[in-house]
Amino acid sequence: MTSADPAGRRDGAGAGAARAGRYLDVPLWPWARPPDGPQHLPRRCPAGHQLEPGQLQETPNQDYGVRELVCRHCETQPDGSGRWALVDPSVDAQVTEDRVQPRRLQLVVIPPTIRAGVGLIQLRWGTTIYGQVELSLCPIDRCGLLLDLHVEVRHRRRGVGRVLAHAAAARGTGFAWSANPPEDPGAAAFWAKIATPRAPASPCSHQEAAGLRIEPRWPRWWEKP
Ligand SMILES: [Zn+2]
Ligand SMILES: [Zn+2]
Numbered sequence: 001m002t003s004a005d006p007a008g009r010r011d012g013a014g015a016g017a018a019r020a021g022r023y024l025d026v027p028l029w030p031w032a033r034p035p036d037g038p039q040h041l042p043r044r045c046p047a048g049h050q051l052e053p054g055q056l057q058e059t060p061n062q063d064y065g066v067r068e069l070v071c072r073h074c075e076t077q078p079d080g081s082g083r084w085a086l087v088d089p090s091v092d093a094q095v096t097e098d099r100v101q102p103r104r105l106q107l108v109v110i111p112p113t114i115r116a117g118v119g120l121i122q123l124r125w126g127t128t129i130y131g132q133v134e135l136s137l138c139p140i141d142r143c144g145l146l147l148d149l150h151v152e153v154r155h156r157r158r159g160v161g162r163v164l165a166h167a168a169a170a171r172g173t174g175f176a177w178s179a180n181p182p183e184d185p186g187a188a189a190f191w192a193k194i195a196t197p198r199a200p201a202s203p204c205s206h207q208e209a210a211g212l213r214i215e216p217r218w219p220r221w222w223e224k225p
Contacts, residue, residue: 022125026061026068028105028159029084030166032093045071046084046159061085064125065104084159087123089166094121102126107167112136116206118147121167123160130155133164136212137172141204144172145212146179146196162194169197178202180214181221192222 029046041056049055049071061068067086074082087105094107103126110120115138122132131151137144146168151160169177177197181188192198200221201214 022063022128024085024130024155024158024160026064026081026083026085027157028087028163029069030089030159030163031069031086032090032170033086033088041069045069045074045082047071047074047082049073065101087159087163089163090170094167094170100124100126107163109171112210114210115139116204116212117210118212121164121171123163123167130158131160131164133168135168135171136203136207136210137175138204138206140206142172142175143202143204143207144168144175144177144197145201145203145207145214146177147201147212147214148182149191149196161190165191165194165196179221188221198222 027046029042031042041051041058043051045051045056046069051071055072057070057072059068059070060066064085066088069084069086071082071084076082085105087107089107094109096109096111100106100108105123105125108122108124110122112119116136118134118136120132120134123130129152131149133146133150134148135144135146146165149161149164151164176199178199178201179191179197180201181191181196200219203212203214
């Protein structure tokens with residue numbers, strides 16, 4: 001957690017723009033910005049509050065280089081700050097290495113070298129990697145496989161995994177998705193919670209030809225305790 005973080009979240013202090021290994025002070029929420037103008041915001045805050053105009057504010061988050069949502073309901077709760085940084089998980093908002101900016105939270109795509117091979121999407125701030133998702137997409141069968149989803153330990157519980165899962169899903173909209181979570185029950189429960197695809201991993205012939213070998217560990221992994 002925060003102040004007990006052994007790596008020291010406040011090291012470097014100040015605005016912290018040059019700080020290595022930035023801590024995600026404001027949690028993240030995936031939100032694809034619709035094209036209909038700046039006033040379009042989520043109808044519910046991530047904590048579930050129904051939002052009316054005036055109970056919600058949008059401000060820029062200078063540290064992350066993204067927009068931030070403030071919920072007036074959450075702000076009054078004793079435990080919550082009521083702030084979330086909005087990260088657009090849509091394909092148009094994902095960038096390749098050559099478009100990485102040094103001081104901005106971005107989803108960075110590392111495409112597979114062969115069709116239906118394994119690609120990566122990382123959530124990064126410059127060279128800092130908060131987590132990454134490993135996936136394979138077959139454009140012929142229109143199927144997607146979620147192979148791994150890893151969030152760095154010191155950046156967990158800040159919404160990174162959810163953003164990455166949405167970013168992966170966005171690359172295969174309308175695809176039949178399946179997943180192969182790690183053996184750890186906690187990880188499987190996390191995958192189920194953030195709405196990763198609930199189907200046992202089933203690679204197509206192209207994905208197998210691309211070298212994917214999967215031993216489905218748990219046929220119905222999302223039902224594990
Ligand atoms: Zn709220
Ligand atoms: Zn295929």
